[in-house]
Amino acid sequence: MELHLKIIGLLLMLLAFVHVIFPRYFEWKEELKSLSLINREMTYVHTFFIALIVLMFGVLSFFYSFELVHTPFGKVISLGMGIFWSFRLIAQFFGYSAENWKGKRFETLVHVVFTLLWVYMTSTYCLIYLIRS
Numbered sequence: 001m002e003l004h005l006k007i008i009g010l011l012l013m014l015l016a017f018v019h020v021i022f023p024r025y026f027e028w029k030e031e032l033k034s035l036s037l038i039n040r041e042m043t044y045v046h047t048f049f050i051a052l053i054v055l056m057f058g059v060l061s062f063f064y065s066f067e068l069v070h071t072p073f074g075k076v077i078s079l080g081m082g083i084f085w086s087f088r089l090i091a092q093f094f095g096y097s098a099e100n101w102k103g104k105r106f107e108t109l110v111h112v113v114f115t116l117l118w119v120y121m122t123s124t125y126c127l128i129y130l131i132r133s
Helices: 002-025 037-063 065-070 072-094 105-130
Strands: none
Touching (some): 002 037, 002 105, 072 105
């Protein structure tokens, strides 16, 4: 399980840094013009904090994999992260419209890859909690 946490840790740290390109890739400067100032700011601030928590999950998973797998407190933290990612997995299907990806090759690939990633992370973190070490 430690190897899986190291892999997840690297993937999460990479994902955290990918958030840097979101404003340009999604053309937020233009797309968010019609929003009020507070809604524009909330988009940027929340994106920053999501990236920060994803980075922290990645650091914790990569550098403290042994503790997450082999200590009672680590198992509880793993369960918490498993619950977090299970809600993210649910949001993949109920938080985003299929209109965003259906019939679009690249977007469908991204949808499938991230669905698999959320399943992998959810199952890994939850299994850590369930397996006795």
